[in-house]
Amino acid sequence: MKNTIKILLLAGALFASVGCNEEEFLNEVPKDFYSPQNSYITEANFNAALTDLYARVRAIQSVNGGADFYSEVLGTDLAFNARLDNARIGDYNSSIITQGTIPRYHWLSWYKIISNANTIIGRLPLSQVSEARQKVIGAEAKLFRAWSYRQLVHLFGGVPLILDEATTPKSDYSRASKEAVLNQILADATEAATNLPNVATAVDGRLNKAVANHLLAETYIVVKDYDKAIAAATEVIQNSGLSLMTARFGSLRNQPGDVFYDLFRVGNQNRKAGNLEAIWVIQYELDIIGGVLTSAGSSMNQQERTIAPAVFSIVDPDGKPSMNKNLSASTLNSGGRGVSFVQPTDYWTYEIWGLNPTADNRIVTSTDIRTSQYNIVRDFKYNNPASPNFFGKSLIDFPANNWKAQRWRWYPYPSKITTPGQHPAGVLDDPALQTLKSIAGATFRDMYMIRLPETYFLRAEAYLLKGDAAKAAEDLNVVRNRAKATPVTPGEVTLDYILDERARELIFEEDRRVTLQRMGKLVERVRKYNPLNKANIRDHHALFPIPFSEIEANKDAKLEQNPGY
Numbered sequence: 001m002k003n004t005i006k007i008l009l010l011a012g013a014l015f016a017s018v019g020c021n022e023e024e025f026l027n028e029v030p031k032d033f034y035s036p037q038n039s040y041i042t043e044a045n046f047n048a049a050l051t052d053l054y055a056r057v058r059a060i061q062s063v064n065g066g067a068d069f070y071s072e073v074l075g076t077d078l079a080f081n082a083r084l085d086n087a088r089i090g091d092y093n094s095s096i097i098t099q100g101t102i103p104r105y106h107w108l109s110w111y112k113i114i115s116n117a118n119t120i121i122g123r124l125p126l127s128q129v130s131e132a133r134q135k136v137i138g139a140e141a142k143l144f145r146a147w148s149y150r151q152l153v154h155l156f157g158g159v160p161l162i163l164d165e166a167t168t169p170k171s172d173y174s175r176a177s178k179e180a181v182l183n184q185i186l187a188d189a190t191e192a193a194t195n196l197p198n199v200a201t202a203v204d205g206r207l208n209k210a211v212a213n214h215l216l217a218e219t220y221i222v223v224k225d226y227d228k229a230i231a232a233a234t235e236v237i238q239n240s241g242l243s244l245m246t247a248r249f250g251s252l253r254n255q256p257g258d259v260f261y262d263l264f265r266v267g268n269q270n271r272k273a274g275n276l277e278a279i280w281v282i283q284y285e286l287d288i289i290g291g292v293l294t295s296a297g298s299s300m301n302q303q304e305r306t307i308a309p310a311v312f313s314i315v316d317p318d319g320k321p322s323m324n325k326n327l328s329a330s331t332l333n334s335g336g337r338g339v340s341f342v343q344p345t346d347y348w349t350y351e352i353w354g355l356n357p358t359a360d361n362r363i364v365t366s367t368d369i370r371t372s373q374y375n376i377v378r379d380f381k382y383n384n385p386a387s388p389n390f391f392g393k394s395l396i397d398f399p400a401n402n403w404k405a406q407r408w409r410w411y412p413y414p415s416k417i418t419t420p421g422q423h424p425a426g427v428l429d430d431p432a433l434q435t436l437k438s439i440a441g442a443t444f445r446d447m448y449m450i451r452l453p454e455t456y457f458l459r460a461e462a463y464l465l466k467g468d469a470a471k472a473a474e475d476l477n478v479v480r481n482r483a484k485a486t487p488v489t490p491g492e493v494t495l496d497y498i499l500d501e502r503a504r505e506l507i508f509e510e511d512r513r514v515t516l517q518r519m520g521k522l523v524e525r526v527r528k529y530n531p532l533n534k535a536n537i538r539d540h541h542a543l544f545p546i547p548f549s550e551i552e553a554n555k556d557a558k559l560e561q562n563p564g565y
Contacts, residue, residue: 040123046137049120053113053144054205058282058292060109061447062300070306071102072511074342077525078503079307080532082343082408092537098548098565106155107547110148115166117145122165139195143207146188146215153181154514155544157562172556182223189215193235200241204270205283205446210240214279214450217458222518226466233459236279242452243276244482250274251422260483261374264416269446277452284446286424295426297439303417303508305441308338309410311380314400320387322380322400327435330428332377336418337427337440340408347529348507349376349412352500361412362396368485370504378412417508419444448509453479457502461495469493476501495519517542540564 039045073079075089075096089095095102120141124134152159161176161184192212202208213232220229236242245259250268252261267273269281284301285291292300311334314322323329328337350357353364353371362379364371382390382398390398395410403409425431427440460475469490477487479501488497499521502510516522523542527534545565 040119041127043129043133043137046120046124046127046129049116050137050140050144053116053141054283055290056109056113056116057144057147057449058284059300060106061282061449062292062302070342071106072513073508075526075530075533075537076512076516076522077345077499077529078348078507078512079342079344080530082340082411084408084532088341090532092533092541096541096544098545098551098561100545100547103156103544104547104549106151106544107550110151111162113148114145114162117141117148118163119165121145135195136197139192139212140207142188143192143196143212143215146185146192146212149181149185149188150215150219151511151514153178153185154518156546157543160559171554173554173559174557175560179223182219185219186216186223189213189219193232198240199279200271204272205281207280210236210242210279210455211450213240214455214458217455217462218518221458221462221465224465226462229462230459230466233455233462236455237452237459240279241276242279244452244478245275245277246482257374258369258372260369261372261415263451264445266419266422266445269448278448279450279452279455280448282447282449284444286444293442293444295424297427297437298442301442301444301447303443303447304336304419305339306341307344307417307508308335308340308413309380309408310338310340311335311410312337313340314380314395314403314409316382316384316387316390316400317398318387318389319401320390321384322382322387322395323435324384324433325429325435326384327429327437328440329383330420330423330434330436330440332374332415332420333381333383334436335377335413335415336420336423336443337436337438338413338418339441340411343408343411344413344507345529345531348503351529352504360396362394366485368480368483368504370483370485375415376412377415380410414507417443451506451509453505454502454510457498457505460493461498464493464495464498472498479505495521496525499525538564 040049071089074081075092081088081090084090086094089102121138124138127134129137158175158178158181160173161180163184189212192207193209193216196202196207196209196212199208199210213235217229217233217236220226220232245263248257248259248262250262250265250273252265262268263275268275269278271278284293286293287295292298312323312326312328316322323334328334330336346357350361353366353368355361355364364378369375380395382393382395385391395403421434422444423436423440424444427437429435429437456475456479460472463469463471463475472493473488473490476493476498480487499515499519502515513522516525520542523537523539526537540563543562546559546561551559551561
């Protein structure tokens, strides 16, 4: 009995000395599931994490939330809700509110990218990745973070500045000043400009040195350091191997059109296609896992669906369908499978081209190729053979009753949002007729985030604000000369003129809302140019509200709301 007690005591002492480190025992080591501890080790792990950031940006830019979320252009000077109702920012006072889905979507989407970028940045020093590659990967993640804060600071103003990986719940965030957020953008973009590869050597679609310098140029304008803005833009323009495309190129170069038309044809957006002006291109692939677009249609990249007019819904004056087989078609006349949600304003459709909205504008004599018949479709012709009285005739000359009552069914539109003659076979109803199934609606090409003309516009803006209108005119005329437009004189250059030129070149490419809010022009220009929103936009709509759900969840500190909400 005594021997048994001794053995038990000895075993207990031994267990106490080596077997009861509770902290170590309770520390869970994941072995059969992914966690930050085992997912950020190799370079392949980090590349996968970066790929997720690209996918998230693509989702935001792809109208992923549907037309209600297409706030980059809806409710600005360029476009309005074609249906004239309260949805899709038909009324600022019902759409841009603290409980609204649009501000919350942008807030959560961009902060998720920031959170994931912070994890990449924080985990790199603990990984097996070489120091040289850590610099490049870290710079790429920081440029994503900088771009996300760029969106947030111009949409919301000063926002919480989060620079570390979130490892525990936190409910005491406070807003940083706008200046602090802008300075962080400059710091992150500067590191990216130092460590990322040139656009000429970067993989198509990847962030690169030119993206970083472009963002630096824009942000230096905001902080009023115009010399640095000019220097950053000049680095992009002169030292990146970039140049404007001036000759026909790409997939439809031997068909009728012009070089501006070529920029938006299938397969023409990347450097591998010979495009030397693309700085950052959102990548899509057809019928490839992760590529988003499919021959059976796609819920993403919905520019064609949301912007193109719903011509298939028009009936001619005899009451017969306007289109052959009552279907949309892969043609400029039809514009693909549009549903008329996002209509360009008369400001873009007519005024910036010097046209009178009440005149017959089917034939435009301007030398500016950006308003040619290939790039803005200004007429619709009935093409239903079963309607011999109107086949081949113009809707404008023979207006249909349902179009007279609901003009959203057709309006002039920019051809860059669709791919006439290049829709995949899976969405075609009849390849010979090029008619489309109802599952069509995606824009089946890669999409620009930044093209070189925008960098010229930024440098022109910096020159103008510095007081050098002559240099500003020179930069604007580089783009206008490519477009065969009449050169602008220094005396004509104003901030509004630069916005006009951005509209001519970049509609449905740039985030127009961010541009206008960055320049303090949103409310002013909506009131001047947007027929639907001019009466309902208020001064406080110059910024989005902080989502109420975020203020409510931040229970341990006060997250200040923007004035007016």
